[in-house]
Amino acid sequence: MKLLNFFLILFFLVTGIHSQSTDKFQMETSVATLELNDEGEILITSKAEDEAKIGLRVNELWDITLVNKHNLRKERALTDISAFRTETSPQKLRFYAKELYIDDISTTVNAEFTIEVKNDSFLFSGNISCTTGEWIIKSLDYPRLSKMEVGKENTKIYWPDGLGQLFNSPTEFGTKKSLDYPSGWGTMPWFTLNSGNYGVYVGVHNPLQHNANITLGAMDGTFDFISNIHTPIYEADYTMPEFVVKPYKGTWHHAAKYYRSWYNENFKIASSPDWVINDTGWLLAILKQQNGNVMWPYRDIDQLCDIAKKFNLTTIGLFGWAVGGHDHLYPNYLPDPLMGGEKELKDAIKRAQDRGIKIILYANGKLIDTSTDYYRYRGMETMMFGNDKKPRMDFYVKHNNKSPEIFCWACTGSGYWRKTMHDLALQANSLGADGILFDQLGVLRPELCYSTYHDHKPGHGDSKYRLQLIREIREDLKEKNSNFVVMTEASNTSVLQEIDYTHGWGKAYAPSDNAFPDLYKYTFPEFMTTQRNGNPLLTKTDANFALLYGLKYEVETRYTADVEYLLKGKTPDADSYWNVNYPPDINKMKSLTMEESAKYVHSLIDFENTHGNFLKRGKFISDEGITITGKDVIARGFTNDNDDEMGVVVWNQNETEERSFKLSVPDYKYIRADDPLNQNVRQNSLLAPNSIRFLLFKKIN
Numbered sequence: 001m002k003l004l005n006f007f008l009i010l011f012f013l014v015t016g017i018h019s020q021s022t023d024k025f026q027m028e029t030s031v032a033t034l035e036l037n038d039e040g041e042i043l044i045t046s047k048a049e050d051e052a053k054i055g056l057r058v059n060e061l062w063d064i065t066l067v068n069k070h071n072l073r074k075e076r077a078l079t080d081i082s083a084f085r086t087e088t089s090p091q092k093l094r095f096y097a098k099e100l101y102i103d104d105i106s107t108t109v110n111a112e113f114t115i116e117v118k119n120d121s122f123l124f125s126g127n128i129s130c131t132t133g134e135w136i137i138k139s140l141d142y143p144r145l146s147k148m149e150v151g152k153e154n155t156k157i158y159w160p161d162g163l164g165q166l167f168n169s170p171t172e173f174g175t176k177k178s179l180d181y182p183s184g185w186g187t188m189p190w191f192t193l194n195s196g197n198y199g200v201y202v203g204v205h206n207p208l209q210h211n212a213n214i215t216l217g218a219m220d221g222t223f224d225f226i227s228n229i230h231t232p233i234y235e236a237d238y239t240m241p242e243f244v245v246k247p248y249k250g251t252w253h254h255a256a257k258y259y260r261s262w263y264n265e266n267f268k269i270a271s272s273p274d275w276v277i278n279d280t281g282w283l284l285a286i287l288k289q290q291n292g293n294v295m296w297p298y299r300d301i302d303q304l305c306d307i308a309k310k311f312n313l314t315t316i317g318l319f320g321w322a323v324g325g326h327d328h329l330y331p332n333y334l335p336d337p338l339m340g341g342e343k344e345l346k347d348a349i350k351r352a353q354d355r356g357i358k359i360i361l362y363a364n365g366k367l368i369d370t371s372t373d374y375y376r377y378r379g380m381e382t383m384m385f386g387n388d389k390k391p392r393m394d395f396y397v398k399h400n401n402k403s404p405e406i407f408c409w410a411c412t413g414s415g416y417w418r419k420t421m422h423d424l425a426l427q428a429n430s431l432g433a434d435g436i437l438f439d440q441l442g443v444l445r446p447e448l449c450y451s452t453y454h455d456h457k458p459g460h461g462d463s464k465y466r467l468q469l470i471r472e473i474r475e476d477l478k479e480k481n482s483n484f485v486v487m488t489e490a491s492n493t494s495v496l497q498e499i500d501y502t503h504g505w506g507k508a509y510a511p512s513d514n515a516f517p518d519l520y521k522y523t524f525p526e527f528m529t530t531q532r533n534g535n536p537l538l539t540k541t542d543a544n545f546a547l548l549y550g551l552k553y554e555v556e557t558r559y560t561a562d563v564e565y566l567l568k569g570k571t572p573d574a575d576s577y578w579n580v581n582y583p584p585d586i587n588k589m590k591s592l593t594m595e596e597s598a599k600y601v602h603s604l605i606d607f608e609n610t611h612g613n614f615l616k617r618g619k620f621i622s623d624e625g626i627t628i629t630g631k632d633v634i635a636r637g638f639t640n641d642n643d644d645e646m647g648v649v650v651w652n653q654n655e656t657e658e659r660s661f662k663l664s665v666p667d668y669k670y671i672r673a674d675d676p677l678n679q680n681v682r683q684n685s686l687l688a689p690n691s692i693r694f695l696l697f698k699k700i701n
């Protein structure tokens with residue numbers, strides 16, 4: 001066997017990058033071919049004519065940045081490209097170099113980059129190491145795709161910022177965007193370009209889910225794109241994960257399924273308790289604001305329950321419930337005597353639960369208020385440091401007439417911080433709450449921390465420890481109370497493994513330009529999240545949006561004028577939020593009364609419960625297999641548990657006019673249609689302005 005390998009190796013073509021070889025190297029997947037020509041250019045071309053072309057230049061394919069071990073500010077780029085040699089074997093390309101030089105001095109850095117075909121994709125991988133440890137590999141840019149063209153004028157860009165964005169052209173996309181994975185802005189480490197029947201998937205398949213920054217740029221005046229994956233490393237040795245470039249036939253759904261199948265091989269998404277799956281949504285209530293203004297003393301949690309009931313919401317999130325109020329004195333979360341004290345809080349939580357309402361308590365997973373003793377005496381162990389040895393600072397300025405609170409970021413790589421958060425979860429359980437929300441753990445970018453006090457090496461991000469923090473707490477608390485949940489704000493495919501219920505944050509959690517919640521929701525239909533609505537009401541549009549995409553509803557009360565709107569029906573004017581920096585949308589509050597909003601949301605939730613086998617406990621399938629025609633109308637589908645029936649929700653987005661539509665669901669037979677306010681409607685009768693309809697189909701065997 002060894003002898004055979006030896007002879008095979010003899011057949012390998014070993015050349016320099018600028019080789020004069022006349023044979024072109026080729027390898028292929030089922031739908032595309034990769035070719036290396038003798039000018040050092042790699043071209044990936046679809047087998048079907050004109051569907052996709054991806055050009056790479058070997059001398060631009062990677063960029064390595066080093067920092068000197070003794071002087072972390074001394075950074076150098078490794079530009080010694082001519083030292084690399086090329087080796088080819090069937091279905092694999094290899095570029096390698098030993099002892100790369102900077103200015104005639106050996107760095108003792110060895111590097112290898114490989115491209116091979118695996119799982120019908122082109123995989124880019126490799127390794128870098130510094131044998132003497134004199135230099136640290138700071139970062140890597142690889143692979144750099146110099147030119148991507150998919151379907152020319154039909155190119156659409158599917159981009160996982162928040163729940164997802166869809167851009168219909170390079171112009172809509174803009175010049176350049178980056179996904180900072182894992183964060184609320186880079187929720188999955190992949191994107192796809194798709195022309196409707198052909199696409200290219202670009203992704204990072206890293207079982208460690210380390211930080212990755214994926215950039216896509218549109219080339220001005222063309223349908224061409226450039227892309228780059230940047231990886232912060234800070235190690236003397238680094239084995240690259242698989243960077244995947246996969247041309248595929250079909251719609252964007254194929255790309256989503258491809259990522260999901262890789263995800264399933266490595267991770268498991270948290271399974272939420274039944275109460276979360278059946279939850280209708282939550283009323284987010286700030287009890288005490290940052291400036292000390294108490295709006296809801298603990299005894300008034302009863303009134304919050306009345307409001308939740310009016311909207312048909314089954315959970316209340318208590319924010320600003322502790323001594324400091326919201327975004328003040330973190331991480332000190334002691335029940336506030338001013339609001340009634342611990343016993344009154346416990347009693348109020350119990351009364352809410354007796355009425356069928358779940359209570360979640362807030363904690364921030366990242367912020368330390370620098371005015372606290374915690375900062376003074378535990379800051380050194382817990383806070384995140386930049387490369388400049390200074391704490392990483394942050395501000396949340398809620399009022400325009402009060403000196404801003406000054407926060408620094410805690411690092412979840414600190415064992416003491418994880419213990420602090422764990423203690424808060426234990427406290428929430430002992431107060432009788434149904435769960436705890438650790439704010440920001442799903443949101444914040446994976447910043448690099450240079451503290452020497454933490455479990456990670458200096459220069460690493462803390463995203464791995466965010467997951468560890470949540471996992472440790474969740475496992476312990478579930479043992480004490482199996483229905484206790486851990487929540488966070490925003491999602492990404494790292495925290496997704498340990499979060500029972502998400503508070504929506506980021507792109508596409510509310511209607512907006514290019515919003516495409518389908519991307520995340522189709523990839524992870526089990527994902528349980530609220531929409532995001534920073535208002536003390538829901539407009540019909542915002543409520544219908546939540547129903548269509550399977551998001552739980554949200555109503556927020558944050559300021560005194562919100563309270564007056566909710567309790568007294570008082571419509572605000574410009575003056576109502578005079579000292580507030582982020583007021584709710586006053587136009588929305590003027591557009592309908594709280595009673596009107598609550599009545600509509602209540603009926604919509606009843607309707608959703610009626611069709612709960614699809615809309616709550618079913619599987620969101622986006623628009624796969626569904627074709628709808630008609631102006632202003634869109635449709636989304638949900639299959640039931642047995643996968644033998646499909647419920648399709650059609651929404652007329654026009655706010656003033658009726659609309660007709662035609663729906664086609666091949667392989668399914670129409671059964672019946674249902675509207676929230678007008679039952680037993682006909683399948684294709686006109687849809688009232690801004691209304692939705694549920695249509696039931698049965699699979700034809």
Ligand SMILES: [Zn+2]
Nearest residue numbers: 411413449454
């Ligand atoms: Zn740290």
